[in-house]
């Protein structure tokens with residue numbers, strides 16, 4: 001739970017400067033709802049270009065340098081003496097000496113990806129100093145700076161806008177939709193045991209339901225809301241800071257996005273209506289805490305957000321939604337409680353009881369599924385089905401419950417595979433089959449005639465074979481070419497199924513640093529001392545996750 005001190009008083013507001021010397025506009029807010037996580041920082045617009053100067057927000061030292069083809073791409077972490085760490089992601093390049101420090105380590109490890117922890121005397125920085133240039137590296141979908149402030153000891157990430165870093169915003173949040181959910185089978189909402197949703201529209205400074213009918217409820221329910229925050233002058237909508245829910249004048253529920261730990265970020269799948277998200281791509285934030293949801297962003301929640309309407313009487317329900325600048329959107333509507341209406345829907349049975357508290361196991365002759373305790377947010381009736389084999393599969397497709405039910409931790413899935421020619425055993429894998437029938441690699445190691453892997457998503461799985469090697473397409477070299485008017489070698493590498501596991505480029509048998517941009521399938525070597533004058537032999541080997549390899553060789557002349 002957040003502490004009782006107002007968030008603004010817990011963090012120094014005059015200590016840090018902004019990481020960019022421009023008017024800050026956000027394309028992503030702290031705690032914004034993302035796929036399987038809450039956004040851990042803010043995304044600052046860089047005007048659709050790369051190469052803006054990034055400044056150290058205070059004195060400190062570079063305590064971590066992480067280079068990856070995905071994730072934050074080229075990222076710097078600076079530890080400050082006041083107990084906070086600032087993080088800068090998707091960078092284009094670093095200044096020297098950070099650049100040469102990183103390059104040395106990459107050559108020493110013969111690896112593009114590195115995760116380095118310099119000690120506090122190696123790479124000191126001062127407040128306002130340029131440390132890097134903004135970019136679009138890693139899994140970024142457009143140039144921007146991903147910026148975080150973390151508490152050094154707790155490793156919790158904190159909303160950077162609580163440190164006095166200013167963003168202009170006087171636009172109130174948008175409330176799009178409210179949904180009312182029956183808590184159990186005895187509840188009725190407008191006479192049925194089904195969730196009811198309605199859209200809202202703005203009327204002056206408040207929101208009202210588009211169709212303003214009183215909703216009749218008998219029994220236990222909870223509410224959920226679909227809401228966003230637009231910024232001044234921005235086309236995109238971001239996440240809101242806080243949500244409060246009142247029945248008449250009593251607060252039933254509130255949360256805010258002051259801080260959270262990375263370990264709890266996946267609880268987002270319990271925080272939202274996951275089924276609605278999976279089926280309609282709409283994120284409804286539930287004002288209800290499932291039994292195994294351990295998120296700490298909640299402030300005050302009565303009875304986990306479950307509200308009883310039993311006696312005749314009308315109640316005003318009010319949602320208050322705020323952005324971090326305190327701009328507030330309000331939505332009110334009415335519900336009428338009814339006595340003891342009985343649900344017409346029959347209790348559905350079937351499936352195997354998987355209790356959220358303990359370990360759960362399922363086993364047939366062809367499939368084993370093993371789920372550790374606390375992997376589920378609530379108790380479920382586990383469903384299993386054998387579906388027909390598709391032409392590329394070597395087993396039937398096994399339905400392991402429903403993909404719209406979220407899993408918090410990994411379970412172990414084992415699929416029996418027989419009658420494989422011995423040569424193909426090493427090329428077998430477990431594939432997840434999505435709603436459109438598209439397979440994706442999900443691992444797989446042999447154990448006693450079964451392929452085994454860990455899965456963190458329910459859904460359809462089968463065993464398949466991958467014998468196809470990655471492809472290599474040179475973009476600016478060919479065998480025998482004289483490299484007169486260029487200072488890079490670029491190649492595109494792709495793998496059709498299991499994905500690229502590793503690559504290795506050499507010049508004259510010596511490893512060279514090739515930067516890998518996975519989202520563009522692009523490998524780049526920037527000319528350095530490894531390229532000799534005269535003739536050079538360039539070799540690139542690319543390997544996928546089933547160890548299918550491809551090699552490209554070219555003699556090049558400098």
Ligand SMILES: [Zn+2]
Nearest residue numbers: 028042043146
């Ligand atoms: Zn980001």
